[in-house]
Amino acid sequence: xxxxxxxxxxxxxxxxxxxxxxxxxxxxxxxxxxxxxxxxxxxxxxxxxxxxxxxxxxxxxxxxxxxxxxxxxxxxxxxxxxxxxxxxxxxxxxxxxxxxxxxxxxxxxxxxxxxxxxxxxxxxxxxxxxxxxxxxxxxxxxxxxxxxxxxxxxxxxxxxxxxxxxxxxxxxxxxxxxxxxx
Amino acid sequence: xxxxxxxxxxxxxxxxxxxxxxxxxxxxxxxxxxxxxxxxxxxxxxxxxxxxxxxxxxxxxxxxxxxxxxxxxxxxxxxxxxxxxxxxxxxxxxxxxxxxxxxxxxxxxxxxxxxxxxxxxxxxxxxxxxxxxxxxxxxxxxxxxxxxxxxxxxxxxxxxxxxxxxxxxxxxxxxxxxxxxxxxxxxxxxxxxxxxxxxxxxxxxxxxxxxxxxxxxxxxxxxxxxxxxxxxxxxxxxxxxxxxxxxxxxxxxxxxxxxxxxxxxxxxxxxxxxxxxxxxxxxxxxxxxxxxxxxxxxxxxxxxxxxxxxxxxxxxxxxxxxxxxxxxxxxxxxxxxxxxxxxxxxxxxxxxxxxxxxxxxxxxxxxxxxxxxxxxxxxxxxxxxxxxxxxxxxxxxxxxxxxxxxxxxxxxxxxxxxxxxxxxxxxxxxxxxxxxxxxxxxxxxxxxxxxxxxxxxxxxxxxxxx
Numbered sequence: 001x002x003x004x005x006x007x008x009x010x011x012x013x014x015x016x017x018x019x020x021x022x023x024x025x026x027x028x029x030x031x032x033x034x035x036x037x038x039x040x041x042x043x044x045x046x047x048x049x050x051x052x053x054x055x056x057x058x059x060x061x062x063x064x065x066x067x068x069x070x071x072x073x074x075x076x077x078x079x080x081x082x083x084x085x086x087x088x089x090x091x092x093x094x095x096x097x098x099x100x101x102x103x104x105x106x107x108x109x110x111x112x113x114x115x116x117x118x119x120x121x122x123x124x125x126x127x128x129x130x131x132x133x134x135x136x137x138x139x140x141x142x143x144x145x146x147x148x149x150x151x152x153x154x155x156x157x158x159x160x161x162x163x164x165x166x167x168x169x170x171x172x173x174x175x176x177x178x179x180x181x182x
Numbered sequence: 183x184x185x186x187x188x189x190x191x192x193x194x195x196x197x198x199x200x201x202x203x204x205x206x207x208x209x210x211x212x213x214x215x216x217x218x219x220x221x222x223x224x225x226x227x228x229x230x231x232x233x234x235x236x237x238x239x240x241x242x243x244x245x246x247x248x249x250x251x252x253x254x255x256x257x258x259x260x261x262x263x264x265x266x267x268x269x270x271x272x273x274x275x276x277x278x279x280x281x282x283x284x285x286x287x288x289x290x291x292x293x294x295x296x297x298x299x300x301x302x303x304x305x306x307x308x309x310x311x312x313x314x315x316x317x318x319x320x321x322x323x324x325x326x327x328x329x330x331x332x333x334x335x336x337x338x339x340x341x342x343x344x345x346x347x348x349x350x351x352x353x354x355x356x357x358x359x360x361x362x363x364x365x366x367x368x369x370x371x372x373x374x375x376x377x378x379x380x381x382x383x384x385x386x387x388x389x390x391x392x393x394x395x396x397x398x399x400x401x402x403x404x405x406x407x408x409x410x411x412x413x414x415x416x417x418x419x420x421x422x423x424x425x426x427x428x429x430x431x432x433x434x435x436x437x438x439x440x441x442x443x444x445x446x447x448x449x450x451x452x453x454x455x456x457x458x459x460x461x462x463x464x465x466x467x468x469x470x471x472x473x474x475x476x477x478x479x480x481x482x483x484x485x486x487x488x489x490x491x492x493x494x495x496x497x498x499x500x501x502x503x504x505x506x507x508x509x510x511x512x513x514x515x516x517x518x519x520x521x522x523x524x525x526x527x528x529x530x531x532x533x534x535x536x537x538x539x540x541x542x543x544x545x546x547x548x549x550x551x552x553x554x555x556x557x558x559x560x561x562x563x564x565x566x567x568x569x570x571x572x573x574x575x576x577x578x579x580x581x582x583x584x585x586x587x588x589x590x591x592x593x594x595x596x597x598x599x600x601x602x603x604x605x606x607x608x609x610x611x612x613x614x615x616x617x618x619x620x621x622x623x624x625x626x627x628x629x630x631x632x633x634x635x636x637x638x639x640x641x642x643x644x645x646x647x648x
Binding site: 118120122124126128130131134137151153154155158159162163 | 415417418433436437438457458459461462475477480481482503505506519526549550563565570590592593611634636637
């Protein structure tokens with residue numbers, strides 16, 4: 001069984017090489033950009049570690065950016081019209097915020113999870129949800145996010161509310177969730 | 183053909199295995215054990231029969247609508263049974279329900295007959311010709327050694343006053359319902375000339391709260407057993423052609439991945455786990471490979487992959503959605519749904535790839551194609567003015583019929599005898615299963631007490647006596 005998993009993994013790698021835009025290994029390896037500078041790392045830099053912490057003011061050049069991003073990244077759902085994968089104008093800013101963060105943090109990975117309402121068949125809805133996830137991915141790509149950072153998957157109708165009576169209910173199910181990796 | 187023989191069958195069920203605290207698997211093994219008896223009755227030597235010992239969770243709610251124009255009148259008489267015979271339904275009731283539900287039989291009300299015979303010698307044929315019965319079944323259930331039951335059935339040709347069938351089964355008490363279905367299959371075949379599909383199994387997914395389970399049950403929903411359960415969705419169960427394995431899609435890793443699980447050993451393999459979605463498994467008729475849908479590029483496209491996860495080959499190459507593949511029974515073509523023409527329609531493509539051609543032309547939305555095993559029919563779901571219904575298309579003539587009456591009907595699949603289609607429907611806001619005859623004449627519903635039930639797949643015919 002393990003053997004098969006490796007075979008599948010190998011196959012996936014081959015496919016990756018064939019299909020996606022050329023990867024930039026240097027970018028992937030570059031951890032210095034993404035690692036937030038923590039207090040403990042800074043202790044050595046200012047030369048007064050340990051004894052008198054209260055008086056020390058640590059400056060973290062990345063932290064402000066991260067906080068700003070965190071606030072803007074709080075919104076992680078993009079809703080769609082019925083049977084549509086077009087990103088509505090009201091979500092352009094939300095997508096741009098995530099793109100900005102991801103472009104600045106090339107090691108951060110994101111999964112875009114597409115969802116649909118319950119009307120239609122399970123597998124067809126899985127494909128529709130995928131199309132929505134891809135629409136968001138394409139928007140992120142345009143704004144400079146690398147393919148290697150994004151995985152698109154679909155839950156189709158599997159997480160939909162059941163027995164919706166009207167579109168007020170259905171519309172909550174037609175969305176892409178932006179889910180950040182570790 | 184007269185069936186005589188002796189089954190000695192024992193069921194082993196191993197306990198639940200915990201896997202990652204998310205997915206539990208139940209391993210089910212069944213085997214024919216008593217070789218001495220088996221070899222004495224070589225007729226049955228190669229049989230491997232499925233059995234289930236768990237209490238029923240779903241049950242067929244016999245709610246028959248319509249009926250075939252020509253129904254065979256038959257009398258299924260109560261058998262002589264021991265007081266501790268298993269279950270709530272008596273064997274003649276199970277046989278009667280099978281035959282009635284097929285739409286091909288009219289099971290006669292015998293309350294007007296003064297004394298019902300229990301042996302062939304007691305039969306007063308004039309009572310039964312008066313009722314216009316063509317067939318009459320009698321029999322007995324007896325205790326046998328080692329907790330087994332010995333079930334003897336005789337079916338008489340009323341007009342000729344001769345026996346049509348005589349069978350004896352010696353089985354564990356847990357096989358009581360299974361024997362009833364086997365008897366119903368024999369009667370069905372004797373009178374219609376076509377094999378029955380009562381002693382068959384179905385797979386389906388239930389959702390109770392946040393818990394998804396993939397279950398296997400008798401065709402009437404009795405003796406349900408859990409194959410896999412998970413807190414993440416499970417969809418698209420697909421039987422291997424030999425009935426020994428189940429392919430399905432599990433979201434347990436937060437994305438759709440195609441697994442194949444052996445029913446007998448519980449061995450579970452990842453068949454497709456590529457970047458993006460992996461879904462819609464469909465077996466080739468020879469069981470060597472599956473069609474799957476991957477979103478490796480962007481849109482859902484159809485690929486084939488060996489059952490061991492090797493030899494991936496792309497079948498469709500389009501910029502549209504291509505999904506829900508189904509192999510034609512000859513294995514040469516893959517039928518699938520695609521929105522390449524705007525709205526989703528069914529297309530076919532050579533299984534080795536190539537150019538696709540459209541199959542459905544009526545209706546603005548047709549999805550979920552599935553073949554009848556005899557290759558004569560294609561069933562699919564049509565969106566008919568906002569309500570999703572089961573349609574059947576005769577492949578020879580191209581004529582199409584809408585068969586179901588629900589508004590959210592999904593997941594049609596054929597019985598192994600190509601006579602009946604099972605599908606998912608919603609009743610009172612809850613998913614249930616239903617069957618409809620391919621001629622649209624008879625419908626039945628399967629209800630479950632607990633959760634939501636969806637995505638049925640009718641299993642292949644069980645190994646036939648050789």
